[in-house]
Amino acid sequence: MTSTDVRHTPARAAGRVPDQDSGRALERAAESPRSAVWLAAWPVTAVFVLSNAATPLYVVWQREFGFSAGTLTVVFAAYIVGLLGALTVAGVLSDRIGRKPVLLPALGLAALACVVFATAQSVVALGLARLLTGIAVGATVSAGMAAVADVAGPARKRLAALSASSAMVLGAGLGPMLAGVLSETVPGPTTTVFVIEAVLLATAFVVVYRIPLAPARRAAAGTAGTPGGRLRIASVPTANRRQLLLGIAVFAPGITATSFVLSLGPSLLAGLLGTSSRIVAGSTAFVMFAAATGVQFAVRRLAVRTTLPAGAAAVVVAMAALIGAVQLASAPLLFLAAMLAGAGQGLGQLGGLTLLGATVPRERAAEANAALNVGGYVPAGLLPVSVGYLSDAVGLRTGATLFAVALIAAAVAAVALVLADRAATEQF
Template structure:
């Protein structure tokens, strides 16, 4: 189904019996469509981390250091942040599909480059393209899930959008680990399978029941994403918890295989992929478990989980304990999932649909800037002083940031109890 152009008053078009209706007449699609709308988010995030278990192969065949590995990872962040400067605003103005379809096309190109990579430059380009595609998906794709869900299911939409992201992020390395260990030509096989998943996502986007926005464009098309006036407090709270959470999982994705190799003496791609999958499975499960709690309670729990995860990381590297490292990864995953769900829910609860993709982009910019800087710094520090010392410094710094984020949320919750200050709980 192509996008439907709606009038500024958002007249109800094609509303069936039993469909939830937004104030002003905008209806949500049937629930199964909400789940299907989340699939493109999952498919692109499978690609985002599919390379994780394969880096040990590329390091062996091409030859590069831990610092170079984190630079390759950082180009993903560069592409993502650059995409977020554009995709949210464009999606809100011309529609979700015109942003999602080119993004899926670029993701398919990234698969081709990964499958044929013979040098660091190719890996950098593939990661850059992947980051651009992911930037479009976390703004336009996640907003599309909320749009399809409709006003009456806005919390369900935020939940499914967030879970689609973290489930895909976990499925990617696990699928890649299993395929690369059990089938020939591992890098080719992994990205051929991912390309097939992306093609099914293209089909879902083409059929997605979305309306094309009719509001006139205002302001620059390329800009740092922001939220409407009066919603800055919600954005700050989301970033304060989401940023440390996603930085923790980014560290596990980039340097986790090296830590496992040091602790277990194994370079098994299935083991590395399974740890990443378990981390993001925890991120998915915890969101369903807390979905009925107040938003700020979810955020406070996310900050606590990330801080505890970093304490466990420091213990793991000093005690050379793989089980403690796994516990750290699970807590990091829970921290990202809770921070992401809390942030998205706060934004979707009050921001109008015509600014929602830009708001999602703003949340992710705040998160991914930190996720790009700290793991890269930890990678080069580990090359200089050793992985144990590098991981310790990283853990202490990130634990401090997570605690600070929790204090920001608690201060906002106390302020929200003052009548007329901020009722979004």
């Protein structure tokens, strides 16, 4: 039987025989230099620059369009809606049809979001831009992070988790810093940053197009999709559900804390601390995500059983600092809260990705990434919106305090959960 005949046997068509091209690509990945892994993470960074680039600009749009803090959090949450919608299918789809067919359209949607942001004349346009951004980010979180793991190869799973996770938070911090500085130093305060971001996305498109990625493995019925080939909502194999639960338990409070700072941080700065500087707002977000990036490099050799409780503890201290900041109108405490919130997200994200990367089969890697992010972004969307409308009724100081108390409780529960199930993290 020729090699051509082997490719078209019924067993291969059903996905029961490993794909030879996929295997060869994985072998090449194992021999690729470390720099190739970091290059593969660039599209993740480029898309996440867009994810938070609008943060310092909301005060400008609020002044122009005249909307409340509640409406602001709804605009912010439109991103979460798009992201969750993409996460529910993009991970499974990426595992079935390949990384590039998911990533390239995602970059196109991100570029379209730049156009809508740059030309926005209403709250509806801002909501649409945020929705498109969320879809692009959801697809990139799923397929982009899995692509990094593919390039890293099976022998460098921890490097893959570190590069993908740090690329995400680095981009998330660069976006608001660029927007804040550019909006106050160059013409077009709500336009220039999105023009630059479009250029960054173009370079990411080239990277995705050129990096060597294994073709999708055809899954057997009931693995990458439901019987009959239909897609399902992102999940993980039964054997990995404990690891997924532990990752979500810590990642969710961390990313909810950073989402609060992103959505209502500028309002806190303006209303409680008396500054409307977009540079200060952007720099606060950058410092937060710089902490998220730096802490991951600092703990990259630590075991997950240490990383996860440390992430939850960072959220507890961050929320205590937030309470102090709003009660005392203290800018230093607010900056401290932002840094610790970033550290909490970074530690929870790295711990969760490491657990899943070490245990979930490659053919479900993107789906596992999606499931982790769904678990984190649901509270990250719901709680800030609730606090936004609550703050319209009772004041930003009271709303922020109640939010901090709720997140402290969630983080303490996460520590208890991780410590009670040490067996699930013992090997990592």
